[in-house]
Amino acid sequence: GAVVSQHPSRVICKSGTSVKIECRSLDFQATTMFWYRQFPKKSLMLMATSNEGSKATYEQGVEKDKFLINHASLTLSTLTVTSAHPEDSSFYICSARLLARNNEQFFGPGTRLTVL
Amino acid sequence: ELKVEQNPLFLSMQEGKNYTIYCNYSTTSDRLYWYRQDPGKSLESLFVLLSNGAVKQEGRLMASLDTKARLSTLHITAAVHDLSATYFCAVGYGKLTFGQGTILTVHP
Numbered sequence: 001g002a003v004v005s006q007h008p009s010r011v012i013c014k015s016g017t018s019v020k021i022e023c024r025s026l027d028f029q030a031t032t033m034f035w036y037r038q039f040p041k042k043s044l045m046l047m048a049t050s051n052e053g054s055k056a057t058y059e060q061g062v063e064k065d066k067f068l069i070n071h072a073s074l075t076l077s078t079l080t081v082t083s084a085h086p087e088d089s090s091f092y093i094c095s096a097r098l099l100a101r102n103n104e105q106f107f108g109p110g111t112r113l114t115v116l
Numbered sequence: 117e118l119k120v121e122q123n124p125l126f127l128s129m130q131e132g133k134n135y136t137i138y139c140n141y142s143t144t145s146d147r148l149y150w151y152r153q154d155p156g157k158s159l160e161s162l163f164v165l166l167s168n169g170a171v172k173q174e175g176r177l178m179a180s181l182d183t184k185a186r187l188s189t190l191h192i193t194a195a196v197h198d199l200s201a202t203y204f205c206a207v208g209y210g211k212l213t214f215g216q217g218t219i220l221t222v223h224p
Contacts, residue, residue: 034212041219042216042217043204043214043216043217044204044214045214046211046212046213049211093158097210102164102166103209103210104149104161104164105212106161107151107158107159110157110158
């Protein structure tokens, strides 16, 4: 149980285009999901907290107009990287919080974004 | 602001040896997690430590938590090559703050 999926797993796009990444909790409902980014050989940095039915909470330094988050249902959160640039290339990982398991976060498999 | 520091950041071990990874954090928390990450992959949960004095073991790995010292340890016993990965500790309830990660390489 407590499986989280992400789609796509890998995406290559041209500079200036927008990319949408989906995060789904497959066998549980998640009122809260989190989005992280990870640069090569670095740690995970929290970008934002996604709350079902309300606006996301962004961490300091993360542009909310650049990284649009929508959490329209209890099993789906999406991250849209708008007008992507090469510096947005990174590994994006989502997680979903499971209340019944002491609020433990379960992580998706990640999405590798490469912007040319 | 919560800070989480791991050491060492790089660990090269010989098979069969023992070693410990340390995770220090700056503010009070009674909830700490250990994760493993293989190259190109996401995080795999190893241990969830929820109280002071908590100790958990799985195979060759054992994790402990001392909330008074704000310290967690991940002990590796008789290392094998399959344990080569990056190990992260993370602290928090809800929002997680991650350590820098420890890159572990186990060689013959």
